[in-house]
Amino acid sequence: MAHDHHHDHHGSAPAHGHGHAHGSGHDHSDMDWAEMAPLLEAQAELYTPLYRQALDWLAREAPDPGLVVDVGSGPGVVSCLFADTFPGARVVAADGAGPLLERAADRAARLGVADRFGTLTGGLPDALGELEYPADLMWASQSLHHLGDQRAALAALGGHLAPGGTLAILEGGLPARFLPRDIGFGRPGLQARIHAVEEDFFAEMRASLPGSVPETEDWPALLTAAGLKHTGPRSFLLDLPAPVSDAARAYAVSSLTRLRERVGEGLDAGDRDTLDRLLDPADAGSVHRRPDVFVLVAHTVYTAVRPA
Template identity: 80%
Template sequence: MAHDHHHQHDHPGPGHDHDHADVDWADMAPLLEAQAELYTPLYRQAMAWLAREAPEPGLVVDVGSGPGVVSCLFADAFPDARVVAADGAGPLLDRARDRADRLGVGDRFGTLTGDLPGVLGELDYPADLMWASQSLHHLGDQRAALAALGGHLAPGGTLAILEGGLPARFLPRDIGIGRPGLQARMHAVEEDSFAEMRASLSGTVAETEDWPAMLTSAGLKHTGTRSFLLDLPAPLTDEARAYVTTSLSRLRDRVGDGLDAVDRATLDRLLDPGDEASVHRRQDVFVLVAHTVYTAQRPS
């Protein structure tokens, strides 16, 4: 299972990447972990909210967990819960198990390896809280996937999906080189790339992205919608700067051909460690992103 970390499709997420068929997950794992760790403040906010929506769950399932950074945050947020990380990439789940052991939660941490959502049929019992972050948009029929996830919830259980929000911003509108508005134009190219990804999925179904309506049609009761902010102002830590650099580099590889020559040249300068105007050196680089979480409950 693979998922980019957002509706802004500019970097791998707590679970992965669009070109997932050919990805070496063992090689990708450190990058995925570093990104999820950077986003930890946002996830902790979301979990504090979920603790009010779904108090004291016995079983939490992270659907499309990747290397388990967020799964382990759930284990910390819900100290009485058993947590299961489910993903299609075995090497990432190996990392998840190692992380759980390292953090002292391995005794109540499990993994399921296989295609989603089908592998959830191997759960020993239904989930009280199920989390799916940026994984549903990689499934052709999202409405059917929601219904399948709901079928693995206990009566009264909560499904929380993280989809949409606002694209990540790293740079001011005018960065002093090239044409102002570079990131906005890059986001437009990303939207086209995302639409092409959706269109190429097996069994894809065109869908208005009204998540509350889709959750309702899947037989669940929509209970809440809330967006959470990651706000890392300039000057950035070395870890956050490395994340921005990697994100822009991967964007250059994936959607650079959709930019005009001026924007490509500007992006190349931003990624050149020897250039004073690069994101490696400039002091105005920041990280600002919003992720939206929708919750729904299985009727009792």
């Protein structure tokens, strides 16, 4: 799904269209998901090499699932990758935003998998009670951190798994980097300072959620506490070196623009000025024009199995 994605760690861009629990207790009424959908799709498509690595790994961890549920699917880019990875599976894209699920269904139709693709609209994880039967594989990408009680949410997700079924959660990793430490103007280390501010904003977001429960982010321990058998984490890398494609450059621009809007006031005046220069298309040193822009990010996936 797709909120202001605590995406490449904590909020650098809208989600890849994949990961937040719409209707899960915080207000998304101000989000125009139909308007955001193209951006979410573009990000997910850019991240497809990373997702394919993760899904190939899951295909070895959980071969031949009958039902795959994408919890927080957004516009369905990754849901459709699941349909491609598991040609014998039925895939259900679950999200709280109807306009995004319409995009998911349209994508499934274009790719020729509509006959085994369904959508489920509603707040998560409660909406999963509408599933016709338990899932053999459940994927939750950067959605749990938008639920106040993450421990309870994991238990709820596990309760919708078939015996022997696998839950895969994508949480954490390393935030996206787009620029060298020293970009030739401003104080070196700008992105590191932006990420530090993001951490503070993320902590405030977590604390403000209804029913928020402070929790050590030890995902293996939380999965075990949910009654599941933790089977292992693995991290996956997206490495798009300079010179980047137009799509990768657009992603860097949109990510830094969103960061300027969301956390810019947490930076000092010098860093704000540097960031504004990076976002000025007329400046030769901007992200729009400079030749050294890259995209480097890591995501971590944790898996656990419901005991048979």
